Amino acid sequence: MFLRVINPNTTAAMTAKIEESARAVAGPGTRLDAVNPSMGPASIESHYDEALSVPGILTEIARGETEGVDAYVIACFGDPGLDAARELAHGPVVGIAEAAMHAAALLGRGFSVVTTLDRTRGRAHELATRYGSPCRGVHACDIPVLELDKDPDVLDRVVALGRTALHDDDSDVLVLGCAGMADLAEKVSAALGVPVVDGVAAATLFAQSLVTLGLRTSARSEYAQPPPKAYTGILRRFTV
Numbered sequence: 001m002f003l004r005v006i007n008p009n010t011t012a013a014m015t016a017k018i019e020e021s022a023r024a025v026a027g028p029g030t031r032l033d034a035v036n037p038s039m040g041p042a043s044i045e046s047h048y049d050e051a052l053s054v055p056g057i058l059t060e061i062a063r064g065e066t067e068g069v070d071a072y073v074i075a076c077f078g079d080p081g082l083d084a085a086r087e088l089a090h091g092p093v094v095g096i097a098e099a100a101m102h103a104a105a106l107l108g109r110g111f112s113v114v115t116t117l118d119r120t121r122g123r124a125h126e127l128a129t130r131y132g133s134p135c136r137g138v139h140a141c142d143i144p145v146l147e148l149d150k151d152p153d154v155l156d157r158v159v160a161l162g163r164t165a166l167h168d169d170d171s172d173v174l175v176l177g178c179a180g181m182a183d184l185a186e187k188v189s190a191a192l193g194v195p196v197v198d199g200v201a202a203a204t205l206f207a208q209s210l211v212t213l214g215l216r217t218s219a220r221s222e223y224a225q226p227p228p229k230a231y232t233g234i235l236r237r238f239t240v
């Protein structure tokens with residue numbers, strides 16, 4: 001099978017980190033590549049960034065549909081463009097927040113999210129409500145997405161915040177609230193002694209499992225192909 005993991009921001013170093021996390025769990029029979037759009041925000045840390053990332057995501061989905069991609073992962077914790085992507089894709093499209101929250105719900109009574117900027121907490125709560133997940137709290141380490149690779153104290157800060165979150169929320173599982181934290185899961189889990197879910201790995205395996213089960217996005221109603229219509233201006237270049 002052919003999985004495509006889409007980093008919705010345009011930072012190649014993050015795409016490489018995301019690819020590494022996805023490849024680490026993909027099966028031997030799975031062809032996997034990680035891509036990012038050539039247009040869009042360098043990182044996604046606001047509703048504005050999320051909105052501007054969606055045309056690029058949809059461009060990558062449309063391209064994947066011509067290249068035989070069987071399933072997609074949207075590798076940003078805001079799950080940007082997820083519903084629109086499902087209208088374009090024939091196979092499954094899995095967001096890393098959705099995957100991480102569902103995985104966490106299988107591992108404990110309640111989970112906490114450790115994310116980047118404080119302003120992204122509302123989106124995480126909104127997604128947990130939509131997904132019906134037992135999220136007991138969302139905590140921000142206030143490290144900008146593109147600083148995750150540069151700040152030498154990232155691991156210590158995420159561990160400290162995770163410890164506080166588990167205590168204050170009375171949670172028993174942690175979810176990493178950014179694709180850029182994918183490489184921290186194992187170390188944070190070892191430090192805190194609880195399961196720590198990396199949404200990139202979880203979404204990759206969910207997508208792979210759905211294809212293995214022969215399941216795909218339903219085209220019956222809401223996720224049917226978009227009704228044909230004219231798109232004007234620059235969007236004409238990026239629409240099906």
Ligand SMILES: NC(=O)NC1=NC(=O)NC1=O
Nearest residue numbers: 043044076077116178179
């Ligand atoms: N909560 C987040 O910071 N999410 C993210 N921003 C990105 O650019 N990638 C993410 O996963």
